[in-house]
Amino acid sequence: MNDINSPTTDGPATTEADAGNALVLEGVTRSYEQGETSLEVLRGIDFELRPGEIVGLIGPSGAGKSTLLHIAGLLEKPSAGSVRIGGMEAAQLDDAGRTALRRRRIGFVYQFHHLLPEFTARENVMLPQLIAGLSEDEARKRADELLGFLGLADRVLHRPGELSGGEQQRVAIARAVANVPDLLLADEPTGNLDPHTAEHVFDILLKLVHGTGLGALIATHNIEFAERMDRRITLRDGHLVEL
Numbered sequence: 001m002n003d004i005n006s007p008t009t010d011g012p013a014t015t016e017a018d019a020g021n022a023l024v025l026e027g028v029t030r031s032y033e034q035g036e037t038s039l040e041v042l043r044g045i046d047f048e049l050r051p052g053e054i055v056g057l058i059g060p061s062g063a064g065k066s067t068l069l070h071i072a073g074l075l076e077k078p079s080a081g082s083v084r085i086g087g088m089e090a091a092q093l094d095d096a097g098r099t100a101l102r103r104r105r106i107g108f109v110y111q112f113h114h115l116l117p118e119f120t121a122r123e124n125v126m127l128p129q130l131i132a133g134l135s136e137d138e139a140r141k142r143a144d145e146l147l148g149f150l151g152l153a154d155r156v157l158h159r160p161g162e163l164s165g166g167e168q169q170r171v172a173i174a175r176a177v178a179n180v181p182d183l184l185l186a187d188e189p190t191g192n193l194d195p196h197t198a199e200h201v202f203d204i205l206l207k208l209v210h211g212t213g214l215g216a217l218i219a220t221h222n223i224e225f226a227e228r229m230d231r232r233i234t235l236r237d238g239h240l241v242e243l
């Protein structure tokens with residue numbers, strides 16, 4: 001996996017304080033206003049994710065896991081607090097800046113693969129790289145390397161409809177890390193797979209994170225998988241608890 005970890009794009013400048021961290025959350029709160037009442041989902045979250053570290057985010061339905069992932073992924077703004085990706089403070093950025101930071105520094109994997117059905121596996125992995133400004137040759141080379149690393153060398157020309165569920169999810173993982181992000185966020189990445197396939201996809205995810213410098217925060221209901229990650233955290237009454 002020679003080139004898996006070699007950055008191909010320049011990121012924005014980082015602050016020295018935590019340039020080494022994939023993600024830093026400081027005093028993050030999030031409340032939703034509902035008529036006269038306010039629902040406080042996150043109440044002052046402090047969290048650091050180091051490069052090469054994979055952390056399991058577990059907890060009951062409604063605890064705020066997706067809210068936390070959306071905030072870490074710059075898809076949603078916190079009510080208060082600081083979110084730093086690879087040392088870059090997101091609070092000071094406008095919407096365009098947040099989108100640029102998200103595209104360059106963050107990869108997402110969801111329960112459902114969300115691959116573009118009319119494109120091949122290779123093209124799906126090339127697309128975010130082309131958007132980031134890489135040449136077609138560079139993007140194709142990296143897509144094929146990644147797909148090969150994920151055991152899909154002989155599937156690069158298949159469309160999503162011609163792939164199994166586990167293969168589709170591995171393509172989605174390749175797409176998520178195609179731009180060499182600092183941070184990988186996943187919401188139940190194996191939730192839609194049978195136990196055997198889920199195990200295989202999880203093993204590959206673990207190998208990928210530990211073999212590269214990216215930090216990963218993975219929301220999962222699978223306690224067995226969470227136990228194989230480096231750390232586990234949960235949310236209780238809006239507070240983050242290390243398990």
Ligand SMILES: Nc1ncnc2c1ncn2[C@@H]1O[C@H](COP(=O)(O)OP(=O)(O)OP(=O)(O)O)[C@@H](O)[C@H]1O
Pocket residue numbers: 032033039041059060061062063064065066067068
């Ligand atoms: N846009 C919104 N407006 C109002 N309330 C919201 C909104 N988004 C989430 N909530 C509420 O915030 C709480 C946390 O939701 P969230 O989706 O983060 O939970 P979760 O831990 O991811 O749950 P699950 O495991 O079921 O996906 C829930 O009570 C939910 O109803």
